[in-house]
Amino acid sequence: MPDWIVSFIAASLGQAFSFLAVVSLVFVVIWRWGAKRLEGRRIRTKGRPFDGAQLRHELVNTGAVLLVGTAQGALISALYDRGLTTLTMDLGALGWGGALALTVGLVLFNDLWFYAVHRTLHTPWLFKHVHSVHHRSVDVNPFTSYSFHVVEGALLGAWVIPALLFVPMPMPVLMAAHVIGTTNNLMAHLGYELLPAWWTRAPLLRWSNTATFHSLHHGQLKGNYGLFTRTWDRLLGTELPSYEQAFAAATASGAPRPATDA
Numbered sequence: 001m002p003d004w005i006v007s008f009i010a011a012s013l014g015q016a017f018s019f020l021a022v023v024s025l026v027f028v029v030i031w032r033w034g035a036k037r038l039e040g041r042r043i044r045t046k047g048r049p050f051d052g053a054q055l056r057h058e059l060v061n062t063g064a065v066l067l068v069g070t071a072q073g074a075l076i077s078a079l080y081d082r083g084l085t086t087l088t089m090d091l092g093a094l095g096w097g098g099a100l101a102l103t104v105g106l107v108l109f110n111d112l113w114f115y116a117v118h119r120t121l122h123t124p125w126l127f128k129h130v131h132s133v134h135h136r137s138v139d140v141n142p143f144t145s146y147s148f149h150v151v152e153g154a155l156l157g158a159w160v161i162p163a164l165l166f167v168p169m170p171m172p173v174l175m176a177a178h179v180i181g182t183t184n185n186l187m188a189h190l191g192y193e194l195l196p197a198w199w200t201r202a203p204l205l206r207w208s209n210t211a212t213f214h215s216l217h218h219g220q221l222k223g224n225y226g227l228f229t230r231t232w233d234r235l236l237g238t239e240l241p242s243y244e245q246a247f248a249a250a251t252a253s254g255a256p257r258p259a260t261d262a
């Protein structure tokens with residue numbers, strides 16, 4: 001068997017194992033250990049609940065999306081070996097300040113990219129053939145995070161390789177942006193709101209996305225398209241008006257709960 005196939009299989013298994021280990025740990029802590037303890041923080045209290053069929057669907061699609069991610073990693077590695085990327089292994093001339101600024105820049109760019117791709121995926125043809133795979137999960141949980149159609153997985157990460165051809169990119173910055181993106185995606189699909197009640201009133205923090213924000217998107221199938229911040233939904237008028245009320249309800253036990261579905 002050629003070496004590149006062996007390395008591809010090893011990289012795929014390594015990535016799948018580490019990703020599933022993290023997601024399973026979050027699932028066990030929040031959805032099993034926390035089932036009673038965090039009851040008041042459960043965002044979705046009615047409608048079709050998470051079940052075994054949903055979990056199987058999510059695991060199959062997550063596996064396929066992880067393969068796309070590994071293929072992208074293999075392509076980056078091949079381009080790097082041929083000296084075709086701007087990747088450097090250390091921070092180089094950027095220093096810590098420049099690296100931090102570039103990381104923030106990448107996250108903000110990814111926020112806009114996600115919003116634009118996601119909103120496009122909600123057009124009728126793309127929704128039916130591609131994005132409905134992700135929306136099969138209504139009661140979102142950590143295993144929903146990477147349960148996409150492979151085309152969606154490729155589109156969401158499509159900016160990375162062009163960026164590595166033109167923007168000076170230290171590996172630690174790329175890794176930091178990847179870890180922030182994965183953590184944020186997991187948080188958005190937690191199904192429980194763990195942030196404090198004052199979050200949506202705090203300056204700056206109120207602009208960030210929350211688990212409630214994205215849960216409402218899955219319940220209503222429209223609006224709240226952003227994943228990192230509320231910026232583009234606010235600017236373009238797509239934020240669901242029930243968001244702050246739903247957030248208040250999920251963070252204060254006993255508060256009246258607005259409908260999470262359309």
Ligand SMILES: [Zn+2]
Nearest residue numbers: 118122131217
């Ligand atoms: Zn969607």
Ligand SMILES: [Zn+2]
Nearest residue numbers: 134189214218
């Ligand atoms: Zn989602």
